[in-house]
Amino acid sequence: MHDDPTAHRPARAGLRFPVRTAVAAGAAAVLVALAAARGTGTTASTPPAPPAPPAPAAADQRGESSDDPPEGRALTPFDTRHPAVGRLDAHLLKAVQRAARDARRDGVEFRITSGRRSAEHQQRLLDEATEKYGSAEVARQYVNTPGKSAHVSGKAVDIGPTDADDWLVRHGSDYGLCQVYTNEMWHFELLTAPGGECPAQLRNAAG
Structure with a gap:
């Protein structure tokens, strides 16, 4: 006599739902963290402004x-x-x-x-x-x-x-x-x- 092939299906189905829930929750947490980071400007630092060119030398007044x-x-x-x-x-x-x-x-x-x-x-x-x-x-x-x-x-x-x-x-x-x-x-x-x-x-x- 063979085992009932449907005997373990409820158990497997019950395992899948918690995994999906955990993945969804993790993704949501990441999105929230990213949104918060954007709000504080910490996702990417603003490149520093290039140094100002040196001031030109004063004109020679002797012409x-x-x-x-x-x-x-x-x-x-x-x-x-x-x-x-x-x-x-x-x-x-x-x-x-x-x-x-x-x-x-x-x-x-x-x-x-x-x-x-x-x-x-x-x-x-x-x-x-x-x-x-x-x-x-x-x-x-x-x-x-x-x-x-x-x-x-x-x-x-x-x-x-x-x-x-x-x-x-x-x-x-x-x-x-x-x-x-x-x-x-x-x-x-x-x-x-x-x-x-x-x-x-x-x-x-x-x-």
């Missing part, structure tokens, strides 16, 4: 003379934040920096006494020279016009002190740097390839 070396402080070839240095032609600046590093090994420090100039700055220098020497013709031997000055285009640099000039006169061509005028041992331009030969010097800025 057209902003490329003047700062009073009381000599510029080096590495003071690129100053317009007189930072706005030099990139190839010229790189050559001067290389030379400065090598000169330092010989105990010689480069200083930039004048670098890139605005056209207004150059004209002011020419006017001052004209007043000093009494004529524009004589002044032009020392200060070029804004339209011809390599300082205005950022392709000339004046180096000091004298021992640095002397070092660069002797070694400048190794970096492509050449003294341009015989009456200005401090004025250098990038006029040849490194290791090349510098062109003949001009008598003065007037040519």
Whole structure:
């Protein structure tokens, strides 16, 4: 005689209902917890706001003379934040920096006494020279016009002190740097390839 196949069905049915009830209750609890969390803003943290950009530097009140070396402080070839240095032609600046590093090994420090100039700055220098020497013709031997000055285009640099000039006169061509005028041992331009030969010097800025 076989067992009655329906003998255990009520027991199995009775087990299923408590499981469904427990699952439903658990889901409800999760939903309640999520809703409460949303209300308190703890489900996801708000990403932090990006940092504010730095405030722009105050404008230089010197206007057209902003490329003047700062009073009381000599510029080096590495003071690129100053317009007189930072706005030099990139190839010229790189050559001067290389030379400065090598000169330092010989105990010689480069200083930039004048670098890139605005056209207004150059004209002011020419006017001052004209007043000093009494004529524009004589002044032009020392200060070029804004339209011809390599300082205005950022392709000339004046180096000091004298021992640095002397070092660069002797070694400048190794970096492509050449003294341009015989009456200005401090004025250098990038006029040849490194290791090349510098062109003949001009008598003065007037040519």
